[in-house]
Amino acid sequence: MDSIDAMFSDLLGEIDNLSQSYIPAANTQEGLPVPLSESIGSISFPDLNDSLNKLEDHDLDVLMIQLQSQSTILEMRLNSDQQTSSLTDNQIATSAMTQGSDSAAAFPAPSNAAESSGAVQTSETQTKTEKIKLALKKLNEAKVKKLIVKVMMSDESSKILMVDDRQMVRELLDTLFEKTHCDRSIGWSLCETNPELQTERDIEDHECLVELLSVWTRHSENKLYFLLRPQKYVMFTDPHLFYMWKKNKKYLSEISEEAKELLLKENFKGSTLIVPNLENVLYLKEDGKKVWKPRYFILRASGIYFVPKGKTKISSDLACFVHFENVNIYTANNYKQKYRAPTNFCFILKHPLIQKESHYIKFLCCENEHTLLLWVNSIRIAKYGTILYESYQAAKERAATLDTPQLNDYKDSPTKTKDVEDYELQDDFIPSPPGHTCCFLFFTMMIL
């Protein structure tokens, strides 16, 4: 029960953080890393009652007590508001646990409630629009889904977080930074694992966690990890690996910072995003079969293509293998054993809703670890585009500005905070023109 107590104290902390909003019903059953979500209003969640029933009575009691005081106040507040009384009733009726819609903006604090309702009566015309706005706000809030989430740390300890469906992963990382006192380097990331498929995926900073978790099945063994992934933004820290992948290793290892910066400018800061023109042989697991067949794959902005048998690499001959709109990319563990893959450097492409083995999943295997790195991250570039670059810049900024020393108890490495933004060419660097004889360009300085 210790762990449950710990979870509840975490939960309480969360409630404090979000004191202006209601706490929806939550399931904190041990062993289920992501407790059940609940929803209000028109969005129904069929699994709710089931899962609630599975909670031990004791857990429920504690949770109820914690939530009790909050909900009574809120109930009163809501009932005082004519327009939404029916809504509130509905919500309360929907589940065994009390819940409500957020009325934060309308009633910043309980004491203000009386005042604002007083004001309502004074001026008729003004209040009507206000009422409308208020009611709408409540309606919107009512749709907000919230989840209590257990996030595993690399040492298998865990933290409890409350997330609502307006929050992006980036905001959750901020919360986790505070909770864990870790350094805030750009590599920290939330990672979802699927034990059944033996896959994992680093969730992108701009994604919405609630949406993502609501597709997990009821008895899912899936877990969420908070991990340091040094290569999370490798396509921006080492763009040459992706945009000059054909060059030899020696050349790549000697590349200058200026050259990297130029690559970033060319590929991410121009009028359109450029996807690395990756192409090589990958092994494809044929639908439903055990065999992995080599095929020549080509990455383009519009999807992954392969060269059909007896055809050439010219564009009009290519066959489309997959588009990125409806699939996510996951890296796979130990597929040599599980699926007899040629190597252990595999990745899969699947619709996020698919949680079990299916012939709708595309299984691919790379020759080596480096090729896997190239494909996984290039596909991320193709799928997410500029938003990924924005996330990277935001992460870098955060690493630089929020780097307060008192929080870094066990900070191991100083974060890189190179200021690479908007380094523009200065006039001094402009070379003399090509003349009749010769012209010299200090090119490394030229195009920055």
Add this chain to the structure above:
Amino acid sequence: MHVKVHFRFGFTTEMHWTMITAAEYGDTSWELSVHVDQKDGDESMRFKLRVKGDLHIGGLMLKLVEKIKAPQDWSDHALWWEQRKCWLLKTHWTLDKYGIQADADLRYTPQHKPLLLQLPNMKTIKMVVSFSCVVFKVVTDICQTLNIRRPEELSLLKPPDDPSKKKKKKDKNSAQDIWDIDLPGGPGAYSKTMTATYDPENGMPVSATSLWFGENPLAGCLPNLPPAELAKIYQPLSLVDKAINNAGWLDSSRSLMEQDIQDEDKLLLRFKYNVFFDLNPKYDAVRITQLYEQARWSILLEEIDCTEEEMLMFASLQYHICKLTMSSEPLDHSNEPEIDEVEAALSNLEVTLEGGHTDRILEDITDIPELADSLRLFRPKRLTLRPYKEYWFVFKDTTISYFKNKETASGEPIEQFHLRGCEVVPDVNVTDKKFGIKLLLPVADGMNEVYIRCDNETQYAKWKAACILASKGKTMAYSSYKSEVRNIQSFLQMKSLAPPPGQAAPNLDSMEMNAECFVSPRYAKKHKTKQLTARILEAHQNIARLSLMEAKMRFIQAWQSLPEFGINYYIVRFKGSKKDEILGISYNRLIRLDMSSGLPVTTWRFANMKQWNVNWEIRQVTIEFDQNVTIAFCCLSCDCKVVHEFIGGYIFLSTRSKDQNETLDDELFHKLTGGQE
């Protein structure tokens, strides 16, 4: 003495002028022959003047005008030296300084002449431009007139001499197609009087172009050509063909006359450098449209290769843009959809509040339209051999339920499909009257495949629109539902398809629009129209909600992200090599390609370039890169100046930055691209 007057049409008359004796001028004087072009251009005269070497050009012109005696504004005229192919614009220079002697054949001619200019949208306009300014300046002026920002990205391309196309020119039917832009204020005045002003609301230029065109056709897209017309223009292009088509870029640092361009010659105005700085829908209505047009033509004529999927995506965007441009009531999806929804709910709520039925608010707001109909269903997984079977379908929220029949609809449904996150694929064949919707419903252990068959177009449009919204988690209460239905209906009514009886296809009918005109002729040949329509329809649903400007931008961006985008090809001979090879020049690199296979051999990035130089005597370009890599080549398909200018031009473009003011640093441009003199 006798003075010959030449008329352009070949006959010559002799006239008597006042006799001037050689003695009046002393021994150093000599006779200079000057050919005078009248402003109208229909006749020209030749005069002989007795001059001395210390006479300056200004004085010569004064003399000449006095002699012509015709009352006319000669201010735009200047002297042109035929043999040397140069303008004598420095009026304070003497004849001696220019090196002009008695054998010189001078021409007194207007500096501004009409030019037939084919815009990126393949429309030809007639425009009076300066034949004496350097081309760089001419392009800047043209762009200012047309309201295209960033003129440094464009240039003039001389079309290759194609003997097969010369015949076509003679039938002269293209003459009617030319828009004549006659500039107010006469030649030379426009660059001062025309300042681009933009309508603050839609970013359209208000003064300049709309002045001449009324509603500015340059910012609007032209309808696609009928497939037969398109097929006439189309020809498969090898790398060598591309090299030949690209050879004619004019030298930016010389004037049109100096490059043998005659008045009324046809030149192509094109985006030359493939970096488009700061494309902004606010100010760039014309620029974006023309760029879109250039992109569109390069796809349709396969000047750039793409995959089938990409071709279909481009086709669907073209269809969408075409439709939005042509439709009399433009569909405006540019509003934020979320705001739409809230606002709809707001007005809904307002009505309710005014009516005083406060207890019913919730119901009213959440009153989501439903669909209920008898449709046919097919589940390939379960009943592989069973055909489609009729059920009673109800579409509510984002869920489809089906029942045995209408009467049992109040009970438990046989099955429910939750459409959130699903894929909706059209399964349509209009000529066969097949209106199917294929749903791919992702579930934990794979995908559920469901086929639903509608009876007719209207039913299909309603259900399909609802499915598309539901797949995105939206209900039919969403504001765009109606326009989505309309979109689907109008798509099915493309001209090549039989319009439903009694329902004439709206104004789209006049467009000669059908699926084949949105893809390259080679691709159209490969696929049946039916297939093509269905596949464009499928691609269209991804982009159906874009606004006109968004769609154009999407097209341009997709074009830019094609792997072969922005490469200009030239035939070269590398130093030490015995065979011709292809050199590709892109905005950031040079690529050496094998001529027969078309495959890249080596790539050099500009970033690693230390210096480059041109030996103008042997017309050889030498480039030195880091790590002591040096390459040298001669250009076979074009003048080496073209390649030199490309390299310098791209370096110039890379120096631009956003916080710079908008003034164009033409001095730097010429520094980087010039250098022959």
